[in-house]
Every structure is written in C-alpha cells, then in structure tokens.
Amino acid sequence: MGAWSTAINGNDTFLDIYQNFFDLYNQGANIQDISKQIVDEFAEMFDDYDDRNNALFALALAQWETKSLDPKIFEQVKAIIESGIDLELWKGPGTTDRVLEKRKNILDKFLNQISLEKEKPKRRVKPKFEFSTVQLVKAVAPDGRKVFEASEEFVNGVYSQTGSAIFWESGGGGSVFYFEEQGRTVSARWVDSQTLEVIHDEKIVFTKKDDSFYYCGDQGKVIYVPAA
Structure with a gap:
C-alpha cells in the first residue's frame, strides 16, 4: 500500500x-x-x-x-x-x-x-510544451549570404532529435539533415560558398540526408564525410 x-x-x-x-x-x-x-x-x-x-x-x-x-x-x-x-x-x-x-x-x-455533485468539472490544463536547443555547429559561408547551423533539440527537457538547416540573410531557410541519436559527433565547414562539407560520426543513421540546397537561385551541394 x-x-x-x-x-x-x-x-x-x-x-x-x-x-x-x-x-x-x-x-x-x-x-x-x-x-x-x-x-x-x-x-x-x-x-x-x-x-x-x-x-x-x-x-x-x-x-x-x-x-x-x-x-x-x-x-x-x-x-x-x-x-x-x-x-x-x-x-x-x-x-x-x-x-x-x-x-x-x-x-x-x-x-x-x-x-454531493461538483458544480463544475475541473478545468483541463494544457500540457506544458517547451522547445529548446543546444547548438553543435554554426558556420558562415564565405559569401556571407548564408549560415549553416546544427543543434540537438529538446521537448520539455527530453531529447527529440539532432537537426540542421541553412539560413539565408534574406530570411529564407531549409533543413539539411536530422537524426535521432543524442551525443553523436557532427561538425561542418564550407569548402566554398556552394559546397558544404559535413563531418559526422560514422555510426549515425540519418533520418533525413539532403545532398543539395537551393534558395532564390543560390544552389549548392552537401558532402557527407564519416569521421575517421
């Protein structure tokens, strides 16, 4: 009891x-x-x-x-x-x-x-939803027009996924990859303004893995390199 x-x-x-x-x-x-x-x-x-x-x-x-x-x-x-x-x-x-x-x-x-019957039912309380991130990578492209970012994402303090995106200074943006394994090593560098190299833990199983990006005529490729 x-x-x-x-x-x-x-x-x-x-x-x-x-x-x-x-x-x-x-x-x-x-x-x-x-x-x-x-x-x-x-x-x-x-x-x-x-x-x-x-x-x-x-x-x-x-x-x-x-x-x-x-x-x-x-x-x-x-x-x-x-x-x-x-x-x-x-x-x-x-x-x-x-x-x-x-x-x-x-x-x-x-x-x-x-x-005795209660006058009014207890009000439903909307569950708390808090989204937070821990940034892993931030790399500005040589042309200064865009930046690549990767972060671990958490919902109510619980790990959800590791996501990434390229953001343009003009306001656009789009995801590049994500995976659902906390603590995996990932880094990135711009080879040039149209080529992003992602260096990652070879054990990562990507849920999304784009090999190119495009926004308003700005087009490039993403190269994935497993860490040695």
Missing part, C-alpha cells in the same frame, strides 16, 4: 492512479476512456487486498472532480467506508486509536465530499 499518512492521498497507490488519470485528462482524452484505461493499466492494484481501497478512492475523486463519477464506483467506495473495511487494514502493531480515529474522520469527510 505504501501509506505514509492518514490523508486520503497519503499513499503511493492513490497518487499513481490520480496523477495518471489527470495526465490523460489534460491531454484531452475522452473521460469514459480514461477511467477504462486506468482500471486496465492498474488492474493489479484494483485487485490487490491492500491496494484496492486506495485505488478506488483515487479513481472516485478524479471522476468526481471531472463530473464523471460512476455510480458503481461511488457505491463501492461508500461500502468500504461505511463498513469499516479500510480501518481494518490500518489496524496493527503501532497503530493507535488516535490514528484510527483520524483516518475514520478523513474517510467520512471524503464520502461526504463525493456524495
């Missing part, structure tokens, strides 16, 4: 289910599909004697907060609390009457809370 307080959310089982429910909810998933997915994914918790109560409490609260409380879930929670089954799990060496009374009060308050 992993309990660390008498609070309704004071255990690992509750938090796992509650947080996963709202991860799906905030991604825009259908509310009925969310509950089914939670029950399926955490079937072991819902079937386990020690975890079952907290699993149901978490699902019930999440459903109540989203105005989707399943009557069957509510009745199961009500039966658990009114019968005292949950308190039996708390009894054992070192558990005082004071602790049991505190847990009982919390359960009674929780049941009263979900017995």
